[in-house]
Amino acid sequence: MFVKNALRAATALTLVTAGSASAESLTIAIVNNGHMINMQKVAEAYTAETGIDLNWVSLEEGVLREQVTSDTATGGGQYDIINIGMQEAPIWGAAGWIEPLNFSDAYDVEDLLPAMRAGLSHEGTLYAAPFYGESSMVMYRKDLADAAGVTIRDNDSWWNVKEAAAAMHDPDNGVYGACLRGKPGWGDNAAFITTIANSFGARWFDEEMRPDLDSVAWNAAINFYVDLLGNYGPPGSEGNSFNEILALYNEDKCGLWIDATIAASFLENPNVAYAQSPNAGNPVGANWLWAWAFAIPAGSPNADEAQKFIEWATSKDYVKAVGNHPEFGWGSVPTGQRASTYDIPEFKAVAKFADAEMAAIDSAAPGATDLKPYVGVQFVAIPEFPQIGVIMGQEMAAALTGAKTVEEALAASQEAADSIMREAGYYE
Amino acid sequence: MAIVAKSSKFGKYGRPTLAWIVGLLFFFPIFWMVLTSFKTDADAVKPEHLIWFTPTLENYLNMTENYDYWRFAKNSVITAVMATLFTLFVGIPAAYAMAFNPSRATKDVLMWMLSTKMLPAAAVLYPMTFLTKSVGLFDTKFLIVMVLSLINLPIVIWMLFTYFKEIPKDIIEAGKMDGVNTWGEIKEILIPLAWGGIASTALLCFIFCWNEAYWTVRLTTTDAATLSKLIEGNRAPEGLFFGRLSAVSAAAVGPIVVLGWFCQKQLVQGLTFGAVK
Numbered sequence: 275m276f277v278k279n280a281l282r283a284a285t286a287l288t289l290v291t292a293g294s295a296s297a298e299s300l301t302i303a304i305v306n307n308g309h310m311i312n313m314q315k316v317a318e319a320y321t322a323e324t325g326i327d328l329n330w331v332s333l334e335e336g337v338l339r340e341q342v343t344s345d346t347a348t349g350g351g352q353y354d355i356i357n358i359g360m361q362e363a364p365i366w367g368a369a370g371w372i373e374p375l376n377f378s379d380a381y382d383v384e385d386l387l388p389a390m391r392a393g394l395s396h397e398g399t400l401y402a403a404p405f406y407g408e409s410s411m412v413m414y415r416k417d418l419a420d421a422a423g424v425t426i427r428d429n430d431s432w433w434n435v436k437e438a439a440a441a442m443h444d445p446d447n448g449v450y451g452a453c454l455r456g457k458p459g460w461g462d463n464a465a466f467i468t469t470i471a472n473s474f475g476a477r478w479f480d481e482e483m484r485p486d487l488d489s490v491a492w493n494a495a496i497n498f499y500v501d502l503l504g505n506y507g508p509p510g511s512e513g514n515s516f517n518e519i520l521a522l523y524n525e526d527k528c529g530l531w532i533d534a535t536i537a538a539s540f541l542e543n544p545n546v547a548y549a550q551s552p553n554a555g556n557p558v559g560a561n562w563l564w565a566w567a568f569a570i571p572a573g574s575p576n577a578d579e580a581q582k583f584i585e586w587a588t589s590k591d592y593v594k595a596v597g598n599h600p601e602f603g604w605g606s607v608p609t610g611q612r613a614s615t616y617d618i619p620e621f622k623a624v625a626k627f628a629d630a631e632m633a634a635i636d637s638a639a640p641g642a643t644d645l646k647p648y649v650g651v652q653f654v655a656i657p658e659f660p661q662i663g664v665i666m667g668q669e670m671a672a673a674l675t676g677a678k679t680v681e682e683a684l685a686a687s688q689e690a691a692d693s694i695m696r697e698a699g700y701y702e
Numbered sequence: 703m704a705i706v707a708k709s710s711k712f713g714k715y716g717r718p719t720l721a722w723i724v725g726l727l728f729f730f731p732i733f734w735m736v737l738t739s740f741k742t743d744a745d746a747v748k749p750e751h752l753i754w755f756t757p758t759l760e761n762y763l764n765m766t767e768n769y770d771y772w773r774f775a776k777n778s779v780i781t782a783v784m785a786t787l788f789t790l791f792v793g794i795p796a797a798y799a800m801a802f803n804p805s806r807a808t809k810d811v812l813m814w815m816l817s818t819k820m821l822p823a824a825a826v827l828y829p830m831t832f833l834t835k836s837v838g839l840f841d842t843k844f845l846i847v848m849v850l851s852l853i854n855l856p857i858v859i860w861m862l863f864t865y866f867k868e869i870p871k872d873i874i875e876a877g878k879m880d881g882v883n884t885w886g887e888i889k890e891i892l893i894p895l896a897w898g899g900i901a902s903t904a905l906l907c908f909i910f911c912w913n914e915a916y917w918t919v920r921l922t923t924t925d926a927a928t929l930s931k932l933i934e935g936n937r938a939p940e941g942l943f944f945g946r947l948s949a950v951s952a953a954a955v956g957p958i959v960v961l962g963w964f965c966q967k968q969l970v971q972g973l974t975f976g977a978v979k
Contacts, residue, residue, distance in 0.1 A: 303923075306935055306936060306937060307939070308938075315768065331924060332936065333931075335939045337934055345831075348832055516939060520941075521942060537940075540941065
């Protein structure tokens with residue numbers, strides 16, 4: 275009797291909790307940002323036209339990476355389309371975890387910005403289509419700079435930028451010269467610090483992929499960063515990343531901010547001016563390159579439909595659909611993706627930052643060079659990098675707060691990176 | 703005498719004041735979240751609109767129209783209710799056995815059950831993902847019910863064990879003398895006698911199930927996604943969408959706060975039962 279009742283209960287439980295599946299739908303894992311939120315609305319037209327239901331699974335960036343990685347590495351099946359970044363695309367493409375993308379002629383692949391195509395490809399094959407892209411640039415308060423009698427030029431030297439920050443720094447009135455990322459994380463302070471290091475001629479790894487964090491160039495870059503942010507940054511900078519600084523900037527508390535170009539579309543003070551990222555006299559500037567892109571997991575049973583959706587979502591027509599949408603308009607179109615977007619007069623009329631953004635993206639080179647033997651600008655496109663970047667970010671935050679000296683923080687980062695790379699089998 | 707007078711004055715005014723201060727401190731984040739949920743995203747980060755602003759329902763409308771709030775809410779209700787029932791279904795007989803028929807191993811078994819709570823969840827994330835996908839249970843409500851049940855089973859058994867130990871063994875023995883079988887002892891004697899304890903245990907279990915976020919976020923995609931996943935999905939690394947995040951969070955914790963308000967007496971009893979003995 276008891277067994278019978280238990281079986282009845284189990285059956286009832288299964289029936290009550292059973293879900294339903296639909297063959298005419300696509301499940302899309304997305305990161306939560308403004309462009310993706312808008313897309314869910316704009317894509318209602320896609321569903322109306324094709325009859326394909328779209329199931330959006332919006333996730334925080336870290337959780338998205340975790341879940342998509344576990345799904346993709348186990349043969350997929352949960353998602354038909356996934357949002358991935360520039361760090362994952364070449365690695366996952368090489369591993370066969372995501373499908374190569376083949377678009378029709380009407381899609382005009384050549385219109386995708388060359389830097390984006392390069393960063394999302396592996397050995398010349400495009401594995402992810404950029405939905406929006408970004409570089410980094412200087413955003414500063416023109417009124418404060420004018421009042422202080424300083425100017426910030428495109429590709430200015432770091433030392434001039436520091437002088438400008440010092441001149442605008444007025445903590446008594448709640449204005450801090452330089453607001454920069456200090457929060458630990460490979461996509462937070464480590465990303466920004468890597469761009470400074472690049473501009474100082476530093477690199478993460480040498481030709482044998484041995485960490486190079488104990489070099490003179492790294493030491494100079496980090497000393498400069500700690501000096502700039504420590505002396506002219508807001509208090510508690512070790513807790514600041516994009517959102518925290520955006521809030522500070524919109525409260526008129528920052529003289530200058532060097533960060534993602536997408537920030538320009540959120541800035542409210544009309545006195546904002548833009549400049550290309552600084553450098554330290556080397557050929558490489560301190561700007562980064564990033565894209566959120568759509569890819570198809572190798573296990574997706576709906577790969578053909580997924581490819582069609584990606585073609586629509588990253589097309590020129592989609593940009594126009596957002597621009598002409600009654601709820602959004604031209605100020606909300608995804609940027610950093612297609613060259614043709616920057617030719618649209620309606621977009622240029624509302625996006626004052628467009629030219630600066632385009633120039634910043636164009637000048638970023640994600641490919642391997644003589645200076646750095648790896649793919650990536652503010653990251654390294656190897657699976658071990660997130661772990662190394664997190665440790666390094668924590669060490670840099672310790673240097674910023676004074677808990678460690680710059681030399682100690684770099685030595686600890688070098689040691690951790692060496693251990694991880696050795697364990698991963700890059701060298702013995 | 704002076705000391706007594708001072709002490710009673712503190713008891714009359716000081717203690718309630720202190721309790722109110724502590725209560726308000728704990729409640730402040732909830733209040734702030736609800737307040738922010740009625741602001742636009744732009745107003746939510748402007749210091750001049752910290753207290754004074756034009757309230758809007760925009761975030762709540764957006765949540766129900768664009769984020770399918772009711773689907774997530776339905777899943778939360780189903781999984782939390784079913785998991786609570788299943789946990790009690792297993793927990794009551796287990797606690798009964800240990801309370802009224804203890805063996806030499808009972809204490810060790812109880813400690814072992816508690817020790818399973820000490821394992822970091824992240825340690826078994828990947829095995830859980832692989833296993834549940836390979837047997838086709840990933841993103842099913844059945845899986846979430848099972849996971850929530852197993853997570854909360856040790857706490858539930860411990861709480862019920864504590865309540866059952868308070869019931870005189872003689873009453874159960876008397877039932878046995880009257881020819882009542884084991885199921886009858888639980889159904890006819892134990893449950894009516896320990897009803898208050900079982901109810902407060904069930905309430906706490908339901909709250910834990912409702913609030914669980916680690917597994918419900920990671921073992922679901924769409925079909926079994928709960929309100930935890932809806933909140934998680936509204937965190938944005940680039941962009942200050944605090945108005946809509948607050949609305950989603952307020953709507954997710956709202957039902958449980960209301961439930962807790964109405965059942966606070968039972969909850970306090972459940973939480974402090976072991977401690978006051």
